[in-house]
Amino acid sequence: MSGEVGIVRGARDTLPVGFALLLIGLAWGYLAHAVGLPWWIAVLMSLVVYAGPAQFLAAALITIGAGIPAIVATTFVANLRYSLFAATLVPLLRDAPPARLVPLAHVVADGSFAVTLRHVAAHPDGRRLDLYLLGSSIVGFATFPPATLAGALLGSSLPPLLAYGFGFASPAIFIGFLVPLIRDRVAAAVAVLSGAATVLGNTYLPAGTGPVLAIVCASVVGGTIRWRREPRSS
Amino acid sequence: METGTALVLTAGMAGVTYCTRLPLFLLAIWQVRLPLLLDLVLGEIPVAAFAAIVVPGVLAPHGHVDLHPSNLYLYAGLASAAAVVVSRRLVVTIAVGVGLAILLRQLFG
Numbered sequence: 473m474s475g476e477v478g479i480v481r482g483a484r485d486t487l488p489v490g491f492a493l494l495l496i497g498l499a500w501g502y503l504a505h506a507v508g509l510p511w512w513i514a515v516l517m518s519l520v521v522y523a524g525p526a527q528f529l530a531a532a533l534i535t536i537g538a539g540i541p542a543i544v545a546t547t548f549v550a551n552l553r554y555s556l557f558a559a560t561l562v563p564l565l566r567d568a569p570p571a572r573l574v575p576l577a578h579v580v581a582d583g584s585f586a587v588t589l590r591h592v593a594a595h596p597d598g599r600r601l602d603l604y605l606l607g608s609s610i611v612g613f614a615t616f617p618p619a620t621l622a623g624a625l626l627g628s629s630l631p632p633l634l635a636y637g638f639g640f641a642s643p644a645i646f647i648g649f650l651v652p653l654i655r656d657r658v659a660a661a662v663a664v665l666s667g668a669a670t671v672l673g674n675t676y677l678p679a680g681t682g683p684v685l686a687i688v689c690a691s692v693v694g695g696t697i698r699w700r701r702e703p704r705s706s
Numbered sequence: 707m708e709t710g711t712a713l714v715l716t717a718g719m720a721g722v723t724y725c726t727r728l729p730l731f732l733l734a735i736w737q738v739r740l741p742l743l744l745d746l747v748l749g750e751i752p753v754a755a756f757a758a759i760v761v762p763g764v765l766a767p768h769g770h771v772d773l774h775p776s777n778l779y780l781y782a783g784l785a786s787a788a789a790v791v792v793s794r795r796l797v798v799t800i801a802v803g804v805g806l807a808i809l810l811r812q813l814f815g
Contacts (some may be wrong), residue, residue, distance in 0.1 A: 520717075536797060540711065547722055560752070650756035666761075683759075695745075
């Protein structure tokens with residue numbers, strides 16, 4: 473895969489996610505307006521934080537009057553899953569120029585991660601995945617921040633009916649990524665365990681910690697089951 | 707929220723988020739190879755991560771578990787899952803899910 477092909481391919485494969493990000497960005501801009509954030513702060517967050525779920529969480533915390541340290545700490549914990557994503561991508565990025573990884577780390581997000589892994593599953597011997605990830609992120613930054621601007625400026629003139637529907641864009645796209653991955657019983661068990669633990673964690677644990685703990689626990693259980701089944705010479 | 711406060715908040719959120727993204731990424735620079743068990747655990751992260759977004763998004767859209775038939779996201783979730791199985795296309799999955807959520811809200815909201 474030559475450089476340009478990799479970028480174009482990553483961008484093209486991300487277009488459906490871009491569609492979802494448009495709706496999520498609109499919903500985020502709408503929410504930011506509702507909790508009293510200036511429109512340009514909403515857009516700036518989408519550019520420099522670039523983490524939809526954490527931004528929604530921050531808005532929820534603002535409405536209950538949480539202070540900045542609490543919101544920042546919650547953001548850190550909630551986004552620790554990006555560390556898990558980064559670790560998952562590491563074996564695939566060995567041929568990337570090291571200097572490029574430092575800025576590229578910023579684009580590791582739920583959508584780009586999902587698209588990249590889907591690409592790897594279909595092309596296991598693909599090269600220069602950093603270019604693919606870069607192309608994917610171009611679509612992410614071309615959709616999420618501008619849609620945030622539109623949502624924040626539209627604000628209360630965005631019909632609540634549409635805002636309700638756009639709220640389903642995130643579950644919908646990740647249903648699209650999740651369902652094809654449930655190929656065996658271990659995967660199904662990991663999904664059920666992670667989903668149930670997240671719901672429980674969101675109910676009983678401090679904000680943001682539930683999903684991260686659930687992802688780690690479910691992955692350790694699933695990975696260990698597969699490890700015990702591995703044929704080993706001993 | 708005041709502009710200065712909002713800026714500090716944004717900077718703080720951006721800083722800690724980058725700190726979650728960069729460090730493990732750098733393992734690729736150092737060509738670290740992981741033991742098999744860890745590799746297998748990392749292999750389960752996508753399923754676990756997507757389930758952690760989907761399950762609460764559908765079953766608990768307002769923060770608490772809502773299995774009542776009036777939770778319209780339940781139907782939208784089932785329809786999205788059916789759409790991905792049938793079409794294998796993400797755009798169709800989103801269009802069906804979001805479209806059905808809007809339609810049901812309009813009809814029964």
